[in-house]
Each structure stands twice: as structure tokens, then as C-alpha cells.
Amino acid sequence: MLETAAALTVIAVLLAWPVPMLLARAAWPARAPATALVAWQAIALAGGLAMIGAPLSLAVAGYGDDLVRGLAGLVRAIVAGRAPASAMVLLAVAALLGLWLVGHLVVTLVQVARQRRRHAVLLQLLSSAHPTRAGARVIEGSAPVAYCLPRGSGSATVLSRGLLDLLDADELDAVVHHEDAHVRQRHDILLVAFRAWHSALPRFPVAALAEGRVAELVEMLADDRARRSIADAVLARAIHRVGEVGSASSAAAAARRAARLSAPPLAASERAAVVLGSVALVTVPTLWIALPALAGAGG
Amino acid sequence: MPTTLGTLERSVMDLLWSTDESRTVYELRDLLPDPAPAPTTLLTVLARLEKKGFVAAERSARPHRYRPVASRAEHMAELMHDVLVDSGDRRAVLERFVGGVSADDAATLRRLLDGTG
Structure with missing residues (x-):
């Protein structure tokens, strides 16, 4: 189990800094946003599991050849009052890390649900149904904004008066298709998960970086879905027009999103390699420490 | 009806x-x-x-x-604040077509909020 603990520590360190930095700097994610999102999820999940698994396997080292038997052995030793303090501290560290991460996920889910509920109440009183677009709501306001409030079956796409004045009918179609994609593909679940990861590790720059990148990739994914029914040039025009009105940083992000529309998508073989690597990142260490037979055969 | x-x-x-x-x-x-x-x-x-x-x-x-409790314009400002400001703790609440304004970009925010309500 000592080798396992060492291996998990190495994995945790790699996934906490160099691997996400490489992914954040890479250019290919803009050409394969769905694939890049799989990679980000694998990094976050495998990183979290390795972070918990490293102290856990160190704690149970000497009580069994694999995690299950080792944990059973340690629990028996604790009950009998024979467990060393070091093992109990390591076990507590692993348990607290797990609780910390899960706790932040739960708190974030509750917070976001409450904020969405409040926003939905405001919308109900302050917006009106769009005269022709089914399901779309209109708010009076000169800032050109379009967004969706994801609430499962109660999701709403909201357009401002300023946006209706700014865009022509085709561009508006592009915006609505983009927002529909967010609702249909449940992008809000991903955003909340990475929001929770960031709130659990607030001083950890990679968590902030990951949240930002995931948010940007989700926009690209929604663009790609909209492109099935909307010409690239129309979508690019809509992105430019809305982006220009906001801040410099939102204009820059809009320019990146428009520019990628003319780049070829990543080759299928490269996408498959990333997905396979991501699946392996999560499953191999987990199976290694959880499956007694595998761990017994491997050391 | x-x-x-x-x-x-x-x-x-x-x-x-x-x-x-x-x-x-x-x-x-x-x-x-x-x-x-x-x-x-x-x-x-x-x-x-x-x-x-x-x-x-x-x-x-x-x-x-x-x-x-408050005027329509005040509630409208609350709603637009949700929509326009990219404060970290509210980022996952809704999904904008183009990103919002950071909380310290006060000038852009004021420009966008002017005329709402």
C-alpha cells in the first residue's frame, strides 16, 4: 500500500498543477469543446479521488494488501485500541477532505438553486412572453443580453429589449438556438460542479482557471449545437454584435468564439485518444486500489 | 380567460x-x-x-x-445585476450568450444598466 500511496500522491500533484495548466494553455480545446470538457471533468474527479486516496492508502498501509482489507484491518485495530495515532490522523485527513469536497458540492447546489428560484420570481413579475417565439421571455432593458435560466423543465430563455433592437431575425435565431442548447444539454450541471470545486479550493488558482475554461467551453459547445441549424456567418455576426457592447474582456472572449468557427474540428482519432486517456485517468487508479484481486496481483 | x-x-x-x-x-x-x-x-x-x-x-x-416593498425599477436593477455582473459566487446561476461584466468594471456596468427599468 505504500507504493499505492506514493503513486496516488504523484497523480494528485500532477492533476493539481501541470496537467490542468497544459490543458488550459492548449489551443485544441476550441476545436473540440466536448472532448476538452471530458478531460476537465476527468482531471477534477481523478484529482479529488487521488487527493483523498493518498492519505487513505497511507493510513491503511500495514493492515492489508488492498484498500478494502486494509481499511477493515485498521477499523479492527481502532476498535481494539491498538491503532497508532499516525494512522488515525491520516484516516481523519482523508475523511475530512472527502467531506469538504462533498459538502461544498451540496452547499453550492443549494445556493445556486436558491439564487435561480429568486431570479425566476423576479422574471415572472418583470418579463413578458415574446409575441412569436414560444418559451422566450422579454425583459425591458437597453443592455443587449440573452441568457437562459436553467431550472429543469421550468428553464427559460430571456431576451432583452436592447437585444431585440440590436439583432436581425436570423441573428436572433442563432442566439435562441444557442440558449436552447444550454438547456437541452444540461450545461448547468457542469458549471455548478466546477463552481463547487472552486469554492472548496478558493485559494487554488487552478480551480479558478478550470471554472473559467469550463464556462468558455460550454459556450463553444452551445455554439456548435446552434451551428446545426444556423449558418456560421450569422452566428459569428450575432456573437460580435452582442460582444462589442460589453466589457473589453467579454469582447475578447466573443472574438475567440467567432474566430474558432472557421477552424477545422479536431481529428476523430485525436478526440478518441483524449477521451480514452480521460476514462483511464479516473478508472485505472480507482480500480487499482478498490479491487482486491487487481491490487493483490499488482503489489 | x-x-x-x-x-x-x-x-x-x-x-x-x-x-x-x-x-x-x-x-x-x-x-x-x-x-x-x-x-x-x-x-x-x-x-x-x-x-x-x-x-x-x-x-x-x-x-x-x-x-x-420596492419600486419596479429597483427590482429590475436587481434582476439586471444578476444578468450583467460576473461575480464569482453567482456565475453558475444563469448562462449568458456573451459573458458579463466583472464587478470592478464599474463604468461598463453603469453604461449597461442606464436605461433599464
């Missing part, structure tokens, strides 16, 4: 927002378009709006008088 509680809440708020006076449930019933809802229905709607923080009741008067 069937009126749901939701659309009734909207009509009641529009009436309360349109004047500086507080209103009784009977005044509201008379101001609403036909078919006017029953006073008990209106009381339910007002109780819901009070619970959500949109309406305050003056219970010293008989019948109770109701007034809005």
Missing part, C-alpha cells in the same frame, strides 16, 4: 407599482380587468407576494392595506 396565480401576481404587482398609494384587496379587485378574481383569491396572491418580499401589508388598517 383562465387566470393562473402567476399571472395574477403579475397584474397585482403592476397595479401596486403604478401608484404611490397603498391599496386594499377591494380596491385591487375593482382595478383588475373582468372577470375580477374573488377577494379570497386576491388575499392568497397578496400573501404569496408578501412571503416573496415584494409586498408589505399595513395590518393596523381595516381592511389591510398593501404597498410594494
Whole structure:
């Protein structure tokens, strides 16, 4: 189990800094946003599991050849009052890390649900149904904004008066298709998960970086879905027009999103390699420490 | 036309927002378009709006008088703040077509908020 603990520590360190930095700097994610999102999820999940698994396997080292038997052995030793303090501290560290991460996920889910509920109440009183677009709501306001409030079956796409004045009918179609994609593909679940990861590790720059990148990739994914029914040039025009009105940083992000529309998508073989690597990142260490037979055969 | 509680809440708020006076449930019933809802229905709607923080009741008067807690423009500003400001703790609440404004980009925010409500 000592080798396992060492291996998990190495994995945790790699996934906490160099691997996400490489992914954040890479250019290919803009050409394969769905694939890049799989990679980000694998990094976050495998990183979290390795972070918990490293102290856990160190704690149970000497009580069994694999995690299950080792944990059973340690629990028996604790009950009998024979467990060393070091093992109990390591076990507590692993348990607290797990609780910390899960706790932040739960708190974030509750917070976001409450904020969405409040926003939905405001919308109900302050917006009106769009005269022709089914399901779309209109708010009076000169800032050109379009967004969706994801609430499962109660999701709403909201357009401002300023946006209706700014865009022509085709561009508006592009915006609505983009927002529909967010609702249909449940992008809000991903955003909340990475929001929770960031709130659990607030001083950890990679968590902030990951949240930002995931948010940007989700926009690209929604663009790609909209492109099935909307010409690239129309979508690019809509992105430019809305982006220009906001801040410099939102204009820059809009320019990146428009520019990628003319780049070829990543080759299928490269996408498959990333997905396979991501699946392996999560499953191999987990199976290694959880499956007694595998761990017994491997050391 | 069937009126749901939701659309009734909207009509009641529009009436309360349109004047500086507080209103009784009977005044509201008379101001609403036909078919006017029953006073008990209106009381339910007002109780819901009070619970959500949109309406305050003056219970010293008989019948109770109701007034809005804040103006329509103030609630609109709250809504637009959700939409426009990219403060970290609210980022996952909604998904914008193009990203919002960071909380310290005050000038852009003021420009965008001007003319709302």
C-alpha cells in the first residue's frame, strides 16, 4: 500500500498543477469543446479521488494488501485500541477532505438553486412572453443580453429589449438556438460542479482557471449545437454584435468564439485518444486500489 | 380567460407599482380587468407576494392595506445585476450568450444598466 500511496500522491500533484495548466494553455480545446470538457471533468474527479486516496492508502498501509482489507484491518485495530495515532490522523485527513469536497458540492447546489428560484420570481413579475417565439421571455432593458435560466423543465430563455433592437431575425435565431442548447444539454450541471470545486479550493488558482475554461467551453459547445441549424456567418455576426457592447474582456472572449468557427474540428482519432486517456485517468487508479484481486496481483 | 396565480401576481404587482398609494384587496379587485378574481383569491396572491418580499401589508388598517416593498425599477436593477455582473459566487446561476461584466468594471456596468427599468 505504500507504493499505492506514493503513486496516488504523484497523480494528485500532477492533476493539481501541470496537467490542468497544459490543458488550459492548449489551443485544441476550441476545436473540440466536448472532448476538452471530458478531460476537465476527468482531471477534477481523478484529482479529488487521488487527493483523498493518498492519505487513505497511507493510513491503511500495514493492515492489508488492498484498500478494502486494509481499511477493515485498521477499523479492527481502532476498535481494539491498538491503532497508532499516525494512522488515525491520516484516516481523519482523508475523511475530512472527502467531506469538504462533498459538502461544498451540496452547499453550492443549494445556493445556486436558491439564487435561480429568486431570479425566476423576479422574471415572472418583470418579463413578458415574446409575441412569436414560444418559451422566450422579454425583459425591458437597453443592455443587449440573452441568457437562459436553467431550472429543469421550468428553464427559460430571456431576451432583452436592447437585444431585440440590436439583432436581425436570423441573428436572433442563432442566439435562441444557442440558449436552447444550454438547456437541452444540461450545461448547468457542469458549471455548478466546477463552481463547487472552486469554492472548496478558493485559494487554488487552478480551480479558478478550470471554472473559467469550463464556462468558455460550454459556450463553444452551445455554439456548435446552434451551428446545426444556423449558418456560421450569422452566428459569428450575432456573437460580435452582442460582444462589442460589453466589457473589453467579454469582447475578447466573443472574438475567440467567432474566430474558432472557421477552424477545422479536431481529428476523430485525436478526440478518441483524449477521451480514452480521460476514462483511464479516473478508472485505472480507482480500480487499482478498490479491487482486491487487481491490487493483490499488482503489489 | 383562465387566470393562473402567476399571472395574477403579475397584474397585482403592476397595479401596486403604478401608484404611490397603498391599496386594499377591494380596491385591487375593482382595478383588475373582468372577470375580477374573488377577494379570497386576491388575499392568497397578496400573501404569496408578501412571503416573496415584494409586498408589505399595513395590518393596523381595516381592511389591510398593501404597498410594494420596492419600486419596479429597483427590482429590475436587481434582476439586471444578476444578468450583467460576473461575480464569482453567482456565475453558475444563469448562462449568458456573451459573458458579463466583472464587478470592478464599474463604468461598463453603469453604461449597461442606464436605461433599464
